[in-house]
Amino acid sequence: MPYRLTVLGTGYLGATHAACMAELGFEVLGLDVDQAKIDRLRRGDLPIHEPGLEELLRRNLESGRLRFTTSFEEAANFGDVHFVCVGTPQKKGEYGADVSYLDAVIESLAPHLDRQCLVVGKSTVPVGTAERLAEKLVRLAPAGAQVELAWNPEFLREGFAVRDTLHPDRIVLGVASDRAEKVLRDVYAPLGEEIPIVVTDYPTAELVKSAANAFLATKISFINAMAEVCEAAHADVKQLSLALSFDERIGGKYLNPGLGFGGGCLPKDIRAFMARAGELGAYQALTFLSEVDAINMRRRARMVDLARELVGGSFEGRTVGVLGAAFKPNSDDIRDSPALDVSVTIAQHGGKVTVYDPVALGNARAAHPDLGYADSARGAARDADVVLLLTEWQEFVEIDPEELGLVVAARNIVDGRNALDADAWREAGWHYRALGRP
Known part of the structure; x- marks a missing residue:
C-alpha cells in the first residue's frame, strides 16, 4: 500500500476505521490519549x-498491520494520512457542539508534522470548522502549507459499522486541492469502483x-x-406506516413508529445543526x-403514561420489568x-424497576x-405488574408470551418499539399496548 495511515481517537468511530483500514491492507497506527484504552486495544x-x-481488530493486530500508541510524535513520523476521529459532544447547557477535542488533536499533532501529509x-x-482547522494546521506545522486538510464525514450506523465502512453507500470528500x-x-480504492464518490468543498462536506x-x-x-394523531383518532400507526411505505417517494426505511431515537449522534447533531444555523x-x-426534537422527547413521556395506565394510575408499590x-x-x-x-x-415516580439488556447491562449499571x-428477560419480568419492551433486540421479539406470562404478577405489556406480534400476545392473555395503536 502506498500510504501509511494513522487514526487519531480510538472510540467507536476510530476503532472501527482503524481496524477496517488495516483489513483493506494498510499499515495503520491508532492513537489515543487514554493509556488504559490503548492497553485494551493492544x-x-x-x-x-x-x-x-x-474479530477484525484481533486479526489485524496479529498480522502486524495494526498497532496503537499514545505518542503524537510517533503518529506524525509514521503516517502519510492522518484520520481524525474524536468526538464532538453537545456542550453542557447549550445546543452547540463541543469541538475542543478536535482542536486538541490538531494542536498536539501539528508541531510534529515536518513533511508533506494529509x-x-x-x-x-x-x-x-474545517476551514478554521486547515489554517491552524498550516500555522502550527513545521511543514507549513505541505500539510493539507480534507473533510471526509462518516456515515456509520451502530450495529452495522463494519459493513458501513467496508461497503459504504457513498464517500464524500471535502478537499481544497x-x-x-x-x-x-x-x-478508498480497495473498496471498489462502484461506490459513488462526491467531491466537494469543506462546508458542503x-x-x-x-x-x-x-x-x-x-x-x-x-x-x-402520526402515532400521536393515531392515538387520538383510535387508528393504527403500524398500518398507516405500512401504507405509506409503498409510496416510492416516501419508502419504509426509518418509518417505524415507537419510542424514538437516542444515542450519541442524532439528538446532539440536530441540536448542533440548529445552533450553527443560528450563528450563521x-x-x-x-x-x-x-x-x-420535541416530538422525540414526547414519545418517552407517553411511554411512561401508558405504563402508568396499565398499573392503575400510580407506580407507587408497583414492579416494572424493562427489556432493553x-x-x-x-x-x-x-x-x-x-x-x-x-x-x-x-x-x-416510585416504581421498582428491573432492567435486562443482552450487552448493555455493564454500562447501564455504571450510569x-x-x-x-x-x-x-425472565429475571427482569419476575413479579412485574407491567413489562416494557424498550429496545427491540431480536431476543425480545422472539420471546414466548406464554412462557413470560408464567413469571409476571400481571400480564400487562407496553411495546415501545412496535416490534411484537400484538395478536400473539393478546391470545396469550396479555393486555397489550403500543405507541400509536388502539
Whole structure:
C-alpha cells in the first residue's frame, strides 16, 4: 500500500476505521490519549460492542498491520494520512457542539508534522470548522502549507459499522486541492469502483452529515407525530406506516413508529445543526428541527403514561420489568438512551424497576446504579405488574408470551418499539399496548 495511515481517537468511530483500514491492507497506527484504552486495544480487547469488529481488530493486530500508541510524535513520523476521529459532544447547557477535542488533536499533532501529509477529519462538526482547522494546521506545522486538510464525514450506523465502512453507500470528500482528492481516492480504492464518490468543498462536506442526520431524525419524528394523531383518532400507526411505505417517494426505511431515537449522534447533531444555523443567521431555516426534537422527547413521556395506565394510575408499590437498556439493538451504547430515560423516570415516580439488556447491562449499571438489574428477560419480568419492551433486540421479539406470562404478577405489556406480534400476545392473555395503536 502506498500510504501509511494513522487514526487519531480510538472510540467507536476510530476503532472501527482503524481496524477496517488495516483489513483493506494498510499499515495503520491508532492513537489515543487514554493509556488504559490503548492497553485494551493492544490486547485485542474491544471496549465497545460492535458485531464483527473484535474479530477484525484481533486479526489485524496479529498480522502486524495494526498497532496503537499514545505518542503524537510517533503518529506524525509514521503516517502519510492522518484520520481524525474524536468526538464532538453537545456542550453542557447549550445546543452547540463541543469541538475542543478536535482542536486538541490538531494542536498536539501539528508541531510534529515536518513533511508533506494529509490530515482528514471524519468527525461531525459545525460547518466552518474545517476551514478554521486547515489554517491552524498550516500555522502550527513545521511543514507549513505541505500539510493539507480534507473533510471526509462518516456515515456509520451502530450495529452495522463494519459493513458501513467496508461497503459504504457513498464517500464524500471535502478537499481544497487535486492532490488531496487523489490521496483519498487512492486510500478508498480497495473498496471498489462502484461506490459513488462526491467531491466537494469543506462546508458542503461538513453539511452532508448534519443534513443526513436531520433528515433521518425528521422522518422518525414524522411517523411518531402520526402515532400521536393515531392515538387520538383510535387508528393504527403500524398500518398507516405500512401504507405509506409503498409510496416510492416516501419508502419504509426509518418509518417505524415507537419510542424514538437516542444515542450519541442524532439528538446532539440536530441540536448542533440548529445552533450553527443560528450563528450563521439562518436559524429560521431549521426551526422545524425544534419540533422534531420535541416530538422525540414526547414519545418517552407517553411511554411512561401508558405504563402508568396499565398499573392503575400510580407506580407507587408497583414492579416494572424493562427489556432493553441500549439506545438501539446490536449496541451497548446507552448515550441518551430512551430506554434508560423511561426507566429512570418510572423509578423516580416510585416504581421498582428491573432492567435486562443482552450487552448493555455493564454500562447501564455504571450510569444508573439505583435501578435494579437482572441477567435475563425472565429475571427482569419476575413479579412485574407491567413489562416494557424498550429496545427491540431480536431476543425480545422472539420471546414466548406464554412462557413470560408464567413469571409476571400481571400480564400487562407496553411495546415501545412496535416490534411484537400484538395478536400473539393478546391470545396469550396479555393486555397489550403500543405507541400509536388502539
